[in-house]
Amino acid sequence: MARVELADQWMRADTDEREAITAAAWAVEQSLGNDPIGQSESRMKGRRITFSSPLAVTFRIEADGQTVSILQVRVFRRGW
Numbered sequence: 001m002a003r004v005e006l007a008d009q010w011m012r013a014d015t016d017e018r019e020a021i022t023a024a025a026w027a028v029e030q031s032l033g034n035d036p037i038g039q040s041e042s043r044m045k046g047r048r049i050t051f052s053s054p055l056a057v058t059f060r061i062e063a064d065g066q067t068v069s070i071l072q073v074r075v076f077r078r079g080w
Contacts, residue, residue, distance in 0.1 A: 002057075002070040009075045017054065021075060024052040032068045036061055047071065 010021050028050060031039040036059070040050040049058050058072040 002073045006055075006073040009073070013075070017075070017077075020054050024055040025073075027052040028055060028057050032057075032059065032070075036068050 006021070006025065010018055013021060031050065031052070036048065036050075040048040040059070043049055043058070047058055047060050049056060051057075054075050054077060056074045056076055057070060058074075059068050059070045061068055
């Protein structure tokens with residue numbers, strides 16, 4: 001579901017926004033792969049959130065302590 005949300009938002013973006021979304025998605029992937037707890041804030045129900053402008057990514061860390069499941073991806077527009 002989150003992948004579909006991200007693709008939809010990317011398709012609706014202009015060229016500059018697409019570049020920013022692509023770069024942010026890569027940065028989020030790297031940070032969650034390396035240190036998901038240290039790079040995020042806790043939320044209710046075991047969820048966490050991380051920000052890499054222009055993305056806000058909500059996720060959870062699974063019981064194995066290594067798998068990250070992305071639950072929601074939102075684009076926020078700061079100054080656009």
